[in-house]
Amino acid sequence: MSGTSSRQHDGNLPAEATSFVDRRREISEAKRLLSTARLLTLTGVGGVGKTRLALRVASGVRRAFTDGVWLVELAALQDRTLLEQTVADAVGVRDRSARSPLEVLVGYLRDRQLLLVLDNCEHLADRCAGLATHLLPAAPGLRILATSRHALSTPGEHILAVPPLPVPDPELPSHPEKLVGNEAIRLFAERATLVRPDFAVTSDNHGTLARICRRLDGLPLAIELAAARLRELTPEQILHRLDDRFRLLRGGSQAVLPRHQTLRAVVDWSFELCSPPEQTLWARVSVFAGGFDLDAVEALCAGDGIDRDQVLELVTGLVDKSILTREDQHHGSQARYRLLDTLRHYGQDVLRATGEEAVLRRRHRDYYLGLAERGEAEWFGPTQQEVSARTRREHPNLRAALEFSLSTPGESHKGLRLAAALYFYWQGCGFMAEGRHWLDRALARDTEPSKARANVLWTNAHLAVMQGDVPAAMALVEECRAWAQARGAVTTLAYAICVRGLVSWFSGDLPRSQALLEDALARFEALGELNSTMIKAYLALIVVAVFQGDLARAVALGQHARALCERHGEQWARAYTLHGLSFAEWVRGEVAQATRHAKESLRGMRVFSDTHGTAVLVERLAWIAGTAGEFERAAVLLGAADQIWPLVGGQPLMGFPHYVAAHEACERQARRVLGDRAFQAAFRRGNVLGLDQAIAYALGEPPQPAPASPAIGTKPLTPLTRREQQVAELVAAGLSNKDIAARLVIAQRTAEGHVERILTKLGFPTRTQLAVWVTEQRKTQER
Structure with a gap:
């Protein structure tokens, strides 16, 4: 069943941490170009503000893209072959197939109306150009907004050069009400208040500030770095030091562009200070x-x-x-x-x-190897959610550590250890394709037989079989098993036998699968091994038992595995165990139990953002609803599952014929009872649900109203008391705590307390952000 419809997804744009200064002309021109251009690249020197401008433009056009605006940060990406995978991760695709990431992206984006923001492309320019060349013809609703220090140089690219901020003429008098009308001066002033809250632009210092901004060529990063010097210097002292520095700079290379020289000089100065x-x-x-x-x-x-x-x-x-x-x-x-x-x-x-670079890079790799191995040890336990969140946060650093290990002579053995230690992450957090990328590289780089290599072999084989790549899985696990048997490595052999049993499971050889998995479980028990791989063996045995008609055994296996998880506080494998139990209970007609297990499992999948498990369970709940005679609900859930499957590769239930038959039977019965028109209407209702909405519907939770999108740079409204609102307005007017105290006839300490409480309540770290928030609230009320 397929259905296409409009799906509203906001995307992943971050809120701005600091206020944004105008750029009205550039914003308007970028929006105009994006209305017709499929690929727009913002170019300019480092520090000119390309990223901030791109985010502001993307935020402004968000409503035009029903499938969202998605930021892909590329600055930290060193392995250029991971570009397509990084884009897929950013848009939420957690593909479990063995297809190439480019093929997955093309399939996912084909019928979507979506804006990709590729940020910091310069070191991957040719690869980004190639990606655009593949994606844009295949996905008519796709637009790409890129930032790069130079053009991507691909057909159809439109280029908008981002200039520095316009700078004022220091010799022209400025009216008091227009002192901060210039963008460069306003940026300087706003950043200055971060280090000196009482700073203000006045007729006395306006000329000096104008000269500073001109000396810095209007480069935003240079202006921000200079403004930070106000903590210890006056504007006049900053200008004097800049004049000295640029007189020295004139003796430098004439081959370097002046604005590159400007930024380098200011960064040099910041470094020397x-x-x-x-x-x-x-x-x-x-x-x-x-x-x-x-x-x-x-x-x-x-x-x-x-x-x-x-x-x-x-x-x-x-x-x-x-x-x-x-x-x-x-x-x-x-x-x-x-x-x-x-x-x-x-x-x-x-x-x-x-x-010191080599020393620090080894320290970096060793630190993140330790973090990965700690995560591996802690994964099967009560801190699993914390381990998941911590590892996700460190994904860029883990990539950097892997890249160093697998591209530096003499370091590949630790690369093997790191790639294998992250097995819990590749499998449990949805990064199977990337996991195989690193595991394949590690095996190609370090070919000497060893325990570390054997661990990578069975780990890679397990990921391969979960992707449905049975031939690769078979070759990998057989090499592992041969090594383990030759060395008498009993633990490694147990894992090899377990994965070999999963290969048989996916191949449809159920008796062979059962024998191997039971052998592996007996070995694990004798060794005292207990982890998620062992629970996955129980899940496979549950399904095998169901397919063989031994439903009582299936339920008993599920209950035993769930008890193991609960005894150790494990949540992710427990969710999969409940998934197996729900299947067994549904087949034997225990609809209430099947529903309870499926919903509990789905809650676990939501905690770990397991999109594949979510798709399976939304689908499962559709079948259960059909069995219970709730055919309209079944149709809605089929529609909801239909829009989740593309996030995991668009291959429902990995081609298991038993599952495909159950899907078809559910749809056929719902159509017969409801009629085609009512079925399609219900299916479309599910098909327009976002992922979170689909989960809520499947769980029977009341629908949550979509939150209003706040203007970028603001926080959602949090009620302030009347006095706090007064104080916030005075902060926005530029008054210091001392001035606020005098205006409201309160103690300065009381004023400071009010300001601190307001910042804490609204979640802002600076007064500048509070001022921006107040301004935005006024605009909202005026509308």
Whole structure:
């Protein structure tokens, strides 16, 4: 059954952490071009604000794309062959087939109306161009908005050069009400208030600020770095130092573009203003890909001149100087930080020059190998959700660690260990295709027989069989089994036998599958091995028992496996066990039990964002509804499942004939009872549900109204008291805490308390963001 309809998905655009300054002309021109162009590339020098402009434009056109606007961050991607997989991950596709990621993307995007924002393409320009060449003709509703320091140079590309901000003439008088009318000065002023909340543009300092912005060629990043200096310098001192620096710069290479020279000079100056330990830390944290937390910085960067107990102070100093950015999202109790791409490249140059790069990259790899192995050990236990979230956060760093290990001579053995240790992640968090990519690379790189290689062999075989790639799985597991038998490696042999049993299961040889899986389980029990792979063996045995008509045994197996999971606090494998139990109970006609197990399993799948398990269970609940005579509900659920399947490769139930027969029987009976017209209407109702809405419907939860999309840079409205609203308005007017206290005739400490409570209540880290929020609330009320 297939159905096409409009599906409203917002996408994954992040909220802006700091306010955005105008760019009205560029925004208008980009929107105009996107209305006709299929591929628009924003080009410009580093630090000119391409990413921020792209996000603002994408947010502004979001309503035009019924299937969402999706940001694909490419700055940290080192393995260019993972581009297509990275795009698929970003749009939420968790394909479980053995098809190429490009083929998966083409199939998924073919009938969708969607905008892809490919950010920081310069180091992958040819690969991005090739991707666009494949996707755009195949997907008429697709548009691509790219950012790059240079064009992608592919047919059909439209280019919008992003200029620096316009700068004012310092000699022209400015009226008081227009002091911050210029975009560059307004940007300087807004960033200045982050370090000096009482800073304001006045007729006295306007000329100096104008000269600073002109000296910096209107480059946003340069202006932001200069504004951070107001913590310790006056505007006049900043201008004086810039003048000195640019007089020295004139003696440099004439081959470098002036604006490149400008940015380099300001970054150089920012680096020189850091203390020697801060400079060292800046260079060392450049080995991270994407974000990182304080624990990681302490583990990698302490030593050789930096004491561990100095690290927090140094990180704080780099945040204060606008070198490190504190990420707005909260991840448990740990703050996370990142370097802007331009500053990361600068730090890498410094690190390379010091001769420390290889040492730091090994430390980085070893740290994330330890994190992966810790996750592997903790996965089957009560902290499973935390392990899942932690590993997802560190995905870019894990990729970087794998790339280093598998591309650096002498490091491949640890690459084997890392790729195998992440097995729980590849399988349990939906990254099977990428897992196979790294496991294949590890096997090709390190060919010497070893325990680590054997672990990669059975791990890769398990992923291959879950993708339906039976021939590859067979070859991999047989090599593993031969090694284990020759070495007497009893644990490895148990895993090889288990995976071989799964291969037989997928091949349809049920008696052989049952014998192998029971053998493997007996070995696991004797060895004291207990993990998700073992529970997956129980799941396979449940299904085998159902297909062989031994329903009592199927239920007993499921109850035993569920008890094992619950005894250890495991949730993911428990969800799959309940999935098997729901199937067994449905086949033996226990509709209430089947429904209860399926819904409980679906709740577990939702916790771990397991899209494939979700699709299976929404489908299963349709069959159960049909059995219960709820044919309209069955049709809605079939429609909901139909729009989830493309997210996992569009191959319902991996081609199992028993499942396909159940699907067809459910649809046929619902059509017969409802009639074609009523069936199609109900199917369409399910087909327009987003993933979260489909899950809620399947669980019988009341529908949640779609939240209004706040303007970018704002937070959803959180009620303030009348006094808090007064204080917020005064903060937006630019008053300091002292001035607020005087205006409201309250103690300064009381004013400070009000401001802190408001920031906490609304979730803003700075007064500037609060001011932007107040302004947006006014606009909303005026509408």
